[in-house]
Amino acid sequence: MTVRALEYEPDIDVVPQAIIWRSLRYCTLVVREGQDDLDKYNGASFVIGNDIRFDLRIYQGHIHPEVTVTLYLPEDVRDEKRVSKIVSLVIEEMEIPASAIAWRRGQKFQFGKLERSPQDRLREQEARVLVLKIAASQPHRSATISKLRQEIPNYFDLSPADRSPSPSRNNEALWQIVIRNAISSHRTGPRTIFAQGWAKKIPGGLKVTRLGMNYLNSIGFLHSSASDVPDDE
């Protein structure tokens, strides 16, 4: 299925159903400002298929608004099993790992308290998509490895585990090795971003292909018009 970013806000009340330990910028570039009875917010609306609508929002008063995003479903989706199914579907379709969910409906909580899962850190599978997102946000859809490394902390909240020294390279942190592996030309297999045709190698970095832009469009990161670019390969 495809996650499609919508231009318009929902015309129904939406209810918070999960909090994801990822920034809004990590999830999508199709962001608009809005306001409701609570406060101003930055957010985006999406649809999966024809009928599963959801919103991602950050309000200034949310907990850790710079690194978390709240998933809202329409107010008429009340059955907890259905809510749970949709939350799982959303993170799967947006390629967000389950470890990123800091809270979801059905879990007990204390107001004002939110903890990141200790298991949540940058892994290679997620890093592949992340470098693609960052490169797609750069001029000419291209980024050098050093640019990617510079931008990662702006998109992803690096955990203490991510920042710990690599066991194999003393002068690098674990997350830097993960990024290196994610875009390594030595890696083979059908799941690399190069094997899937989502990116091509350029000197010192990578460039996102039209196929890659289509893929990012299909997970809600870009608006559909963003993938309508010439592929100058």
Next chain:
Amino acid sequence: MPQVSFHRVENVTTQTKEIARMQELSREIWGRPARGSGQPSVKAYPGSLPNGRGVEFTTDIEPMPGSAPNEARWYWEWCPGVQLRQNVTGDFACIDVTSFKNMQP
């Protein structure tokens, strides 16, 4: 057990200084239905007002369901203790507060 504090931040439509003054006098917080909804609710952030202008309050009314760790909601009909208020502009959910600080005079 100590009561949880909640806060609302100042805005030009639903949390003006005039509204804050009314809240202070009445010791009630009112909330409209969201756009497209017929169900009025009061919405607030949990915790003390961190900085800036707004109001801070406590209430005996449990803000469930529809709440989350970062957002409290009191829906009329769905949360015991929430009352319905009506005026010329429509329906409102209403909660009584047990303490109130007006920090947007």
